[in-house]
Amino acid sequence: MELPIHALRDEIGEAVQQSGRLLLRAPTGSGKSTCVPSMLLESGVEGLIVVVQPRRIAARLLARHVAALRGVKPGGEVGHVVRFENCMSEQTRIVYVTDGVLQRWLQEDADLPGVGAVVFDEFHERRIASDVALARCLDLQESSREDLKLVVMSATLETGGLREYLQPCEVLEADGRVFPVDIKYQAISQGAQRGAQGPRAGLWDHVAAAIKQEVGREDAGHILVFLPGVHEIRRTVELVERAAWSRGWKVCPLYSGLSPKLQDEAVAPHGSPRIIVSTNVAETSLTIDGVCTVIDAGLARVARYDPVRGIDTLMIEKISRASADQRAGRAGRTAPGKCLRLWSENDHGRRVAFELPEIKRVDLAEVLLALKAAGIDDVAKFRWLEAPDAHALEVATQLLHQLGALDVLEEITEQGRAMARFPLHPRYARLLLAGQQHNCVAEAGFIAAAVQSEGVFLRGKGGQKAFSDDSDLTDFAAEWRAFNVARDMRYDPRRCGDYGIMARGARELEKALKQLEQIARRSGLNWRPPRDAEFDQEAVRHAVLAALSDRLAAQLGEATLSCRVVGNRKGKIDAESVAKGADAFVAAEMTEVEGREVSVYLNRCTRISLESLQAQFPEDFSDHDGAVYDESARRVVRRRETRFRDLVLASKEGGEPPLDQAAHLLAQRVVSGELKLNKWDRAVEQWIARLVNLSQWMPEMELPGFSEDDHQMVIEEVCQGAKSYKDIKNRDVLPVLSKWLSGPQKAVLDAYAPTEVKLSNGKSAKVKYKRDAEPWIAMKMQHLYDVTELPKIADGKVKLLVHLLAPNQRPWQVTGDLEGFWERGYPQMKKDLAGRYPKHEWR
Ligand code: ADP
Ligand code: MG
Numbered sequence: 134m135e136l137p138i139h140a141l142r143d144e145i146g147e148a149v150q151q152s153g154r155l156l157l158r159a160p161t162g163s164g165k166s167t168c169v170p171s172m173l174l175e176s177g178v179e180g181l182i183v184v185v186q187p188r189r190i191a192a193r194l195l196a197r198h199v200a201a202l203r204g205v206k207p208g209g210e211v212g213h214v215v216r217f218e219n220c221m222s223e224q225t226r227i228v229y230v231t232d233g234v235l236q237r238w239l240q241e242d243a244d245l246p247g248v249g250a251v252v253f254d255e256f257h258e259r260r261i262a263s264d265v266a267l268a269r270c271l272d273l274q275e276s277s278r279e280d281l282k283l284v285v286m287s288a289t290l291e292t293g294g295l296r297e298y299l300q301p302c303e304v305l306e307a308d309g310r311v312f313p314v315d316i317k318y319q320a321i322s323q324g325a326q327r328g329a330q331g332p333r334a335g336l337w338d339h340v341a342a343a344i345k346q347e348v349g350r351e352d353a354g355h356i357l358v359f360l361p362g363v364h365e366i367r368r369t370v371e372l373v374e375r376a377a378w379s380r381g382w383k384v385c386p387l388y389s390g391l392s393p394k395l396q397d398e399a400v401a402p403h404g405s406p407r408i409i410v411s412t413n414v415a416e417t418s419l420t421i422d423g424v425c426t427v428i429d430a431g432l433a434r435v436a437r438y439d440p441v442r443g444i445d446t447l448m449i450e451k452i453s454r455a456s457a458d459q460r461a462g463r464a465g466r467t468a469p470g471k472c473l474r475l476w477s478e479n480d481h482g483r484r485v486a487f488e489l490p491e492i493k494r495v496d497l498a499e500v501l502l503a504l505k506a507a508g509i510d511d512v513a514k515f516r517w518l519e520a521p522d523a524h525a526l527e528v529a530t531q532l533l534h535q536l537g538a539l540d541v542l543e544e545i546t547e548q549g550r551a552m553a554r555f556p557l558h559p560r561y562a563r564l565l566l567a568g569q570q571h572n573c574v575a576e577a578g579f580i581a582a583a584v585q586s587e588g589v590f591l592r593g594k595g596g597q598k599a600f601s602d603d604s605d606l607t608d609f610a611a612e613w614r615a616f617n618v619a620r621d622m623r624y625d626p627r628r629c630g631d632y633g634i635m636a637r638g639a640r641e642l643e644k645a646l647k648q649l650e651q652i653a654r655r656s657g658l659n660w661r662p663p664r665d666a667e668f669d670q671e672a673v674r675h676a677v678l679a680a681l682s683d684r685l686a687a688q689l690g691e692a693t694l695s696c697r698v699v700g701n702r703k704g705k706i707d708a709e710s711v712a713k714g715a716d717a718f719v720a721a722e723m724t725e726v727e728g729r730e731v732s733v734y735l736n737r738c739t740r741i742s743l744e745s746l747q748a749q750f751p752e753d754f755s756d757h758d759g760a761v762y763d764e765s766a767r768r769v770v771r772r773r774e775t776r777f778r779d780l781v782l783a784s785k786e787g788g789e790p791p792l793d794q795a796a797h798l799l800a801q802r803v804v805s806g807e808l809k810l811n812k813w814d815r816a817v818e819q820w821i822a823r824l825v826n827l828s829q830w831m832p833e834m835e836l837p838g839f840s841e842d843d844h845q846m847v848i849e850e851v852c853q854g855a856k857s858y859k860d861i862k863n864r865d866v867l868p869v870l871s872k873w874l875s876g877p878q879k880a881v882l883d884a885y886a887p888t889e890v891k892l893s894n895g896k897s898a899k900v901k902y903k904r905d906a907e908p909w910i911a912m913k914m915q916h917l918y919d920v921t922e923l924p925k926i927a928d929g930k931v932k933l934l935v936h937l938l939a940p941n942q943r944p945w946q947v948t949g950d951l952e953g954f955w956e957r958g959y960p961q962m963k964k965d966l967a968g969r970y971p972k973h974e975w976r
Contacts, residue, residue: 136164137309145169146176148303149250153274155284156296156304161459162420162466163309165286166195166254170227171203173250178282180249182227185235185266187258189215190389191418192229194396196220199227216556217644232262236503237556239269243507250282255418256295257287259490265500268516269507271299288417288459291487298518312465314427319343320477336360336430337368343428343473344369344408345378354425354468356382358410359460361432361449363388364592366410373408387411387419390587390637413452416459420466427464427472429457435488438496439725440528443683443700444733445496446725451476453485492521497529498559502538505545506553535683536563554656555649557581560680565653567679573672574658575650579616580609580677582645584721584737587638589615596633598709605711606670607677607739609721613668616642677739678749681719685746686735687782688714696735698723699780704733712738717746717782746777753778760790762798767808768857769795795856800849808858810851812866820870822902823886829905830927834881837873847873885927894919900926900933907949911936914945914962915974921952940970 138145138159148155159165170182186192196213205211212221213229221228230238238245245251251270253263267285274281290296296304321339340358347353360366366386373379385399387409399409402422409421413433435450452460457474464470474481504512512526533539536559538549545553552562561581568577583589589612590596600611600618615632619639622628629636653660663669686698686706691714694705704723712718720735747754757774771790775783802808821839828836837843850869855861874882889897890910894917898910908926914937923933932949939945945962948954967975 136168137307138164138168141305141307142172144305145172148305149173149178149282149284150176152301152303153282154299154302156299156302157284157286158290159307160309160311161288161417161462163307167199167202169284169286170252171199173282174226178249180247181225182250182252183235183248184227184229184252184254185232185263186229186418187232187255187260187263188389188414188418189231190396190414192231193393194400194419196229217648232260232266235266236262239266240503240506240553244277245273248281250284252284252286254286256285257289261491261495261500264490264492264518268518272516295518311462312469314461314465314470314472316461316472316474318474318476318478318481320480321475336365337372339475340369340428340430341372341376343475344373345376347426347428347473348378348382352425355407355409355421355423356426356428357415357421357424357463358408358428359413360410360430362412362434363390366412369410381406383407385409387415389414390641415463416456423467424463425468425470427460429460429472429474431457431474431476437494440525443528443702444723444725451484453488454481455487490519492519497521497525498532501529502533502549502553502559505539506550510544532683533559536560551656555652557585564676564680565658567676569658571672571676573669573676574653574660575662576668576673577676578649578653578660579613579646580721582642582649583609583612586642586645588612589619589634589639589642591630591633591635594633599633601711606674608710608712608737609673610668610670674739674741675745677719678741678745681721682750684719684723685717685741685777685780686720687717687780697780699778701779704735706738707734707736710738712740715740716743717741743782760794760798762802769798790856792854796849796852799852799855799861800845803848804845810861810866811863817866817870819902820867822904823882825904826902827882827886827927830931831885836878836881887926890924890926892920892924893922907934909934909936911938913938913940917951918976921955923949923951939966940973
């Protein structure tokens with residue numbers, strides 16, 4: 134079959150041979166992934182051609198397809214290597230790998246010996262491992278490996294200034310043949326989209342209904358359905374297969390963990406009409422010929438890391454407009470097509486244009502350690518396409534430091550180097566090393582493999598509970614037992630299912646375990662496989678603590694699942710966990726998940742005894758003896774606490790609180806307005822206003838002023854010796870205030886901010902003060918007859934205002950110009966009021 138990319142054959146070969154760097158943009162389905170590696174081979178590239186894929190399933194399917202195209206056996210000239218699967222040989226010239234595998238190879242030998250070309254496919258997905266690997270390959274090409282050829286392929290160039298980043302570089306673009314796709318919006322209820330009733334309840338119903346609507350169409354072709362995850366795919370497939378209207382249609386799920394046979398069936402180029410229900414692997418990674426209808430739920434599961442709270446989040450999110458367009462494009466490959474979007478056009482307009490690259494949203498600890506191990510000390514100055522957020526980098530640095538991988542100078546330690554050798558998050562690499570120390574390497578390996586996989590248990594089937602034992606110290610013990618049962622049953626899905634075990638998960642786990650065992654043994658760790666009952670839980674809890682001390686948690690009470698976690702965080706312990714009711718525990722999983730509500734769940738927990746915690750981290754313990762305010766009793770009580778870092782592990786209340794702390798706590802509540810002092814009255818406010826204003830009017834007098842802190846201090850002074858609100862409620866304030874100033878300062882205050890002034894007609898008037906306002910007197914105008922000039926205070930610097938009151942004491946006018954008032958204001962006032970108040974004197 135002639136593909137658009139074939140037209141570029143010569144140019145591609147030339148570009149790569151001449152400049153060594155090529156950026157190739159062509160739409161999905163134009164033949165990039167299947168043809169470019171062969172073209173490189175034929176143009177004379179020597180050594181191994183490594184093609185980097187973001188996904189395992191794509192690497193595997195492409196390798197098999199290309200091997201078939203070239204008429205060779207898989208694993209011969211064309212092979213693939215993904216996690217748990219090494220399908221290449223001496224003869225291999227083209228190898229499809231995942232970005233994780235390339236990262237490992239770079240780690241093992243940064244020079245990539247034997248590799249002639251690296252092709253980064255689907256680069257627009259911007260996976261963190263691809264970003265980093267590309268940067269390192271560019272460096273490599275500019276230093277010791279000038280002969281290395283680099284090709285970056287992407288469905289779009291609009292990613293992070295890629296073209297400039299790669300300079301000097303040849304750029305080739307191809308436009309594939311695309312047919313028009315008719316896009317229809319058909320919103321389903323927000324509830325189904327957002328999962329208000331649990332994980333996407335009802336989404337599959339809506340999707341099945343949409344499929345039913347399309348199967349009747351004459352030119353539907355194959356129907357490709359996009360869903361966020363395996364769970365949703367399974368539910369939808371079940372519904373559709375059961376329905377009568379789907380007769381004559383083959384229903385094919387498509388996702389990474391599926392068996393190779395079913396994967397092949399889903400993407401097979403020929404065959405009867407199919408409904409393919411897929412994750413976003415079919416968005417750009419895989420092309421399925423003959424699709425004329427796309428049904429898009431518009432959602433994807435997105436992993437993020439929140440550096441502020443230090444937790445992973447796994448949320449179903451709305452895909453970007455760019456992704457939606459890629460998905461729609463799948464319908465127009467062979468003929469005009471149709472795309473049904475299960476959201477509204479309005480919603481579409483509000484979606485983000487592109488997804489955020491991984492470097493901006495995931496935990497950086499693993500990448501950071503890999504870079505440090507590769508000798509890149511200043512990671513901030515690394516050749517990033519887009520640099521990670523400085524704060525996120527800081528958080529990752531801290532974690533590595535805590536795990537002993539970096540020293541105080543942020544340089545990698547021996548232990549850090551050892552940790553970097555494991556294809557694991559540094560946390561779990563540390564766990565394996567701690568396993569060596571506590572003689573439970575295999576147990577640690579099991580835990581590491583388990584947390585990095587989907588796990589052994591089917592969701593919500595009670596497996597965890599069924600396999601756990603009252604005396605267990607860790608939830609992993611149950612998982613271990615279940616894993617052994619699954620192994621005995623040879624991973625038979627039906628039999629495993631009866632026990633709440635996910636056969637597929639267990640099988641994956643076994644592969645991961647084997648791989649870890651190999652690496653652990655190679656690294657000289659003493660891997661001693663535990664048998665059924667011998668999972669050494671006592672040793673495990675010590676090892677786990679070394680890896681997870683930043684996840685130490687304690688329940689808020691026996692009656693609640695709510696917990697406090699070190700670092701001022703909160704979460705909910707798994708209701709089935711054996712760590713429930715422990716003094717403290719660590720959670721291997723701390724993930725924010727969207728279910729009925731958004732919560733942080735603490736799963737896969739291990740009980741920790743306070744003694745062992747204290748023994749391992751003596752300097753992180755502190756005792757606090759102090760006072761706390763009891764809101765309901767409105768009094769201060771004494772509390773003694775034991776803390777691990779900032780987490781309170783034990784506390785006791787009772788006895789006399791230290792009085793200075795009591796005064797401080799009470800004062801805080803008064804300042805915040807929660808408690809009111811009855812004697813904090815107008816006179817007090819006046820006194821403060823006089824002081825504040827005068828210190829501004831006459832700074833030369835060097836009065837102390839009255840700041841927020843002073844405010845708190847005075848109130849604290851008032852609260853001295855008190856323990857409850859009752860004690861302070863009616864305490865005097867003015868006497869405390871007057872002690873605020875020395876004798877001479879008081880004299881200055883009384884002289885220049887007097888409480889009373891004499892007017893020129895002999896009458897006296899009270900002066901009113903307000904912070905940051907001009908002072909004033911308030912008088913009935915009859916008392917002001919004969920006064921034309923208002924008195925001045927602050928050594929003549931500040932003129933008083935007068936609030937003129939009508940005979941009924943109501944304010945009539947505010948003025949600083951009495952003379953003007955007598956001339957212009959008074960006649961009018963007299964006209965208005967004299968008739969009404971004839972008994973008063975009017976001149
Ligand atoms: P691109 O990488 O540009 O998106 P591909 O090289 O993946 O394009 O696909 C080009 C063509 O190769 C597709 O249209 C499809 O017909 C065929 N193809 C790719 N992978 C497979 C496969 N696993 N099985 C059958 N055909 C395939
Ligand atoms: Mg491709």
